[in-house]
Amino acid sequence: MPPFAPAAGGGNEQPTALLKVEHLTMRFGGLVAVDDVSFEAPNAGITAIIGPNGAGKTTVFNCLTGFYKPSVGRLTLSHPRRGPLYLERMEGFRIPQVAGVARTFQNVRLFGGMSVLENLIVAQHNELMHASFFSLAGLLGLGRYRRAEAKAVERARYWLDRVGLTARADWDAANLPYGEQRRLEIARAMCSQPVLLCLDEPAAGLNPRESSDLNRLLIGIRDEQRIGILLIEHDMSVVMGISDKIVVLDHGRQIAEGEPRQVRADPAVIRAYLGEDENEDLPPEVARDLARDGGSA
Numbered sequence: 001m002p003p004f005a006p007a008a009g010g011g012n013e014q015p016t017a018l019l020k021v022e023h024l025t026m027r028f029g030g031l032v033a034v035d036d037v038s039f040e041a042p043n044a045g046i047t048a049i050i051g052p053n054g055a056g057k058t059t060v061f062n063c064l065t066g067f068y069k070p071s072v073g074r075l076t077l078s079h080p081r082r083g084p085l086y087l088e089r090m091e092g093f094r095i096p097q098v099a100g101v102a103r104t105f106q107n108v109r110l111f112g113g114m115s116v117l118e119n120l121i122v123a124q125h126n127e128l129m130h131a132s133f134f135s136l137a138g139l140l141g142l143g144r145y146r147r148a149e150a151k152a153v154e155r156a157r158y159w160l161d162r163v164g165l166t167a168r169a170d171w172d173a174a175n176l177p178y179g180e181q182r183r184l185e186i187a188r189a190m191c192s193q194p195v196l197l198c199l200d201e202p203a204a205g206l207n208p209r210e211s212s213d214l215n216r217l218l219i220g221i222r223d224e225q226r227i228g229i230l231l232i233e234h235d236m237s238v239v240m241g242i243s244d245k246i247v248v249l250d251h252g253r254q255i256a257e258g259e260p261r262q263v264r265a266d267p268a269v270i271r272a273y274l275g276e277d278e279n280e281d282l283p284p285e286v287a288r289d290l291a292r293d294g295g296s297a
């Protein structure tokens with residue numbers, strides 16, 4: 001078992017629904033950004049949410065992670081140790097802490113001016129604060145705090161190694177090349193020991209080699225940590241290559257759900273991407289992939 005697997009993980013358990021989204025609806029005035037969306041995301045599985053621009057993907061993430069309060073809907077996280085938690089009822093800041101939902105953003109958000117290693121220690125702030133009893137215990141060198149601090153450094157070094165950034169530990173995070181910043185964001189999210197990892201376009205701006213490294217990293221996280229991963233992604237080589245399940249949105253509505261093979265053969269999906277008149281905005285690799293696989297199914 002990997003050294004930092006969640007307590008309930010590491011077994012050969014069958015995938016079960018970690019997250020259940022029921023009738024999620026998000027309105028902004030007259031605009032319905034997400035319209036009655038329901039799906040489940042398994043534990044120890046990768047679930048991709050795809051769809052054309054403006055389909056409502058990020059809005060779903062924002063509802064799950066407490067940035068928005070849904071207009072309607074139930075978001076149940078079956079936490080392996082805490083039981084069912086209703087995310088739509090929780091205050092946003094408690095969702096990462098209590099529910100163990102971690103997130104990365106479309107635009108990289110690291111702490112510039114801090115080293116790569118420090119970025120990973122800061123991610124464990126909550127645990128360290130608990131260990132210090134929210135007091136001066138840390139400064140006074142209380143044993144419990146010192147042990148928690150050593151563990152935090154060990155965990156940070158583990159994830160640095162996993163994302164291939166050990167040699168960059170002392171670099172200013174802001175000076176990392178873009179692809180490495182993206183990997184550091186994932187390492188930082190993993191340092192918070194999530195049960196659900198939400199990644200918003202992690203492959204954006206990556207070259208093909210970096211994308212395939214990302215695929216390997218995410219498959220490794222799924223298989224070793226046994227956590228759920230939710231993925232918003234436009235890069236079809238990533239989506240089709242690693243997803244256990246895909247949910248497709250279009251104009252806020254859910255138009256398909258299933259395994260990659262089913263989804264890319266689904267006429268509604270092909271239509272949403274290609275449009276009735278072959279939408280020219282479609283990235284060529286998406287058009288090729290969907291047209292080829294949809295056509296041959």
Ligand SMILES: Nc1ncnc2c1ncn2[C@@H]1O[C@H](COP(=O)(O)OP(=O)(O)OP(=O)(O)O)[C@@H](O)[C@H]1O
Binds near residue numbers: 028060
């Ligand atoms: N805070 C907001 N206020 C008003 N409208 C919003 C807000 N957030 C999102 N929207 C609108 O909701 C719709 C869905 O946006 P969203 O960002 O969720 O789409 P997306 O599928 O993530 O798109 P992309 O792939 O381009 O990131 C869009 O029409 C967007 O303009």
